[in-house]
Amino acid sequence: MSEFTLYIGNKCFSSWSLRPWVAMRHLEIPFEEVLVRLRTPETAANLANVSPTGQVPVLVHKPLNHTGGMVWETLSILEYLADLFPEKKLWPADIGARALARSAATEMHSGFREVRYGWPMNLRRPKGHKPLDAEGEAQRARIEALWRECREKHGKGGPFLFGHFTAADAMYAPVVTRFDTYGGDLAPDTRAYVDAILALPAMRQWYAEAAKEPWPEPGPDE
Ligand SMILES: N[C@@H](CCC(=O)N[C@@H](CS)C(=O)NCC(=O)O)C(=O)O
Incomplete structure (x- = not known):
C-alpha cells in the first residue's frame, strides 16, 4: 500500500x-x-x-x-x-531557470482565467478551432510567449519547458490539452511542445481513462 x-x-x-x-x-x-x-x-x-x-x-x-x-x-x-x-528535479537546478519555472507555474495557478473559461478542458470534445474573446486571445498569446521564452532560454536539453519535465510542465499540461482541442492550427513551436506533453505515457493513460469514464460528458461549452 x-x-x-x-x-x-x-x-x-x-x-x-x-x-x-x-x-x-x-x-x-x-x-x-x-x-x-x-x-x-x-x-x-x-x-x-x-x-x-x-x-x-x-x-x-x-x-x-x-x-x-x-x-x-x-x-x-x-x-x-x-x-x-x-x-526527481521537479524544479530546474539552475537558479535563473528555477525562478522562471516558478514564475511561469504561479502565473498559471493564479491566472489565464479567460483561456480556462473560454476553452474548458474536455478530453472527449472533438478537436476544432474555437476563437477566444479579446482578453482570452491576449492570454493565449502570453502563454505561447512564456512557453517560447522557457524553451529558448532553458529548453535545449529536451522537449519540455526546461528540457526535462518539471512542475511547470505539470502546471501547463491541462492548457496543452486545451490548445490541442480548441487551438486549431498552432505555431510550429507551440505544436511541438503540445505534442511532447501529449506523448507522455502518463498523459496517454489519463486520456484513456477519461475516455472510459461512464458518466455523461460535459456539454459542448462546459
Ligand atoms: N486552486 C485550486 C483549484 C482546484 C479546483 O478548482 N478544483 C475543481 C476541480 S478541477 C473542484 O474541485 N471543483 C469542485 C466541484 O466541482 O464541486 C487548486 O489549485 O487545486
Whole structure:
C-alpha cells in the first residue's frame, strides 16, 4: 500500500487534478488515487469529507502529521513533492531557470482565467478551432510567449519547458490539452511542445481513462 493517496475529480474535465497526477505518474512516485465524481448532487458532501477547501486535488501523505496528512492546492502539492523527492528535479537546478519555472507555474495557478473559461478542458470534445474573446486571445498569446521564452532560454536539453519535465510542465499540461482541442492550427513551436506533453505515457493513460469514464460528458461549452 502506498504512502500517498491523491484525490482527484473526473479525468475528462478536472484540469487541476491532472497536474499532480501526471507529475506523480511521470516521475514514478507510487500513489493510490481516489476519484470523487464532480457535478453531482452529492459532490459537495463527498468533497467535504476529503478536502479542506471542498476542491480537488488533495494529496494525503500519511506520515505528514502536521496537517492531518493533507496537502491541498495544486501548486503546493507540487512543491511538497519537490521537497520530498529532490532527485526527481521537479524544479530546474539552475537558479535563473528555477525562478522562471516558478514564475511561469504561479502565473498559471493564479491566472489565464479567460483561456480556462473560454476553452474548458474536455478530453472527449472533438478537436476544432474555437476563437477566444479579446482578453482570452491576449492570454493565449502570453502563454505561447512564456512557453517560447522557457524553451529558448532553458529548453535545449529536451522537449519540455526546461528540457526535462518539471512542475511547470505539470502546471501547463491541462492548457496543452486545451490548445490541442480548441487551438486549431498552432505555431510550429507551440505544436511541438503540445505534442511532447501529449506523448507522455502518463498523459496517454489519463486520456484513456477519461475516455472510459461512464458518466455523461460535459456539454459542448462546459
Ligand atoms: N486552486 C485550486 C483549484 C482546484 C479546483 O478548482 N478544483 C475543481 C476541480 S478541477 C473542484 O474541485 N471543483 C469542485 C466541484 O466541482 O464541486 C487548486 O489549485 O487545486
